[in-house]
Amino acid sequence: MKAIRESYARMLGRSRETVGRHAVRKLAVASMFIVTFLTPAASYAAVDVVRAKLLASKNACLGCHAVSMKLVGPSYKEVAAKYKGTEPAKLADSIKAGGSGKWGQLEMPPQPNLSDADAKLLAEWVLNGSPDK
Ligand code: HEC
Numbered sequence: 046m047k048a049i050r051e052s053y054a055r056m057l058g059r060s061r062e063t064v065g066r067h068a069v070r071k072l073a074v075a076s077m078f079i080v081t082f083l084t085p086a087a088s089y090a091a092v093d094v095v096r097a098k099l100l101a102s103k104n105a106c107l108g109c110h111a112v113s114m115k116l117v118g119p120s121y122k123e124v125a126a127k128y129k130g131t132e133p134a135k136l137a138d139s140i141k142a143g144g145s146g147k148w149g150q151l152e153m154p155p156q157p158n159l160s161d162a163d164a165k166l167l168a169e170w171v172l173n174g175s176p177d178k
Contacts, residue, residue: 094178097170100163104156112175119148121175128172136168137161 101107109117119127128136141164145152156164170176 092169092173092176093166094170094176097166098177100159100167101170104159104167106167109153112177117151118153121171124171125174131172133165133168133172136172137164140164140167 101110110119110121112121114120115123124136141156141159141161143153143155159167
């Protein structure tokens with residue numbers, strides 16, 4: 046109890062300047078917290094989910110892929126797990142090229158009508174775990 050009272054007295058006795066510096070340090074810690082814990086959420090927000098989902102249904106991706114279940118092609122969750130940390134541009138290339146043999150014998154048709162930007166957006170969406178919104 047005495048210790049608490051003493052530290053309280055010390056706190057109250059601090060000059061304005063120290064308190065100010067203390068507040069700055071607190072702010073620095075708080076922003077570190079934000080960077081550490083909120084950045085993944087921010088990167089989800091950076092993917093235009095609405096457009097990604099629209100592209101996926103417009104280009105018949107969802108006829109062969111589901112988010113959490115294998116259909117003709119692997120589920121997007123499996124793809125995200127396998128390529129964790131991969132550059133979206135690299136996965137975008139393999140979306141455009143199609144192919145077979147990586148997941149089984151079935152073939153994914155090439156996607157010549159998909160622009161590079163759209164393929165990249167789809168790749169980002171998949172790599173981010175195919176968020177629904
Ligand atoms: C006709 C069915 C079909 C369609 C349509 C289709 N896919 Fe696929 N997809 C597959 C199959 C099958 C594989 C597995 C190919 C393999 O084993 O290499 C695959 C693989 C993938 C992969 C993993 C590629 C890799 O390098 O491992 C991604 C990502 C993917 N598809 C995304 C898409 C997107 C996005 C679309 C729409 C633009 C799409 N697919 C349309 C059947 C399809």
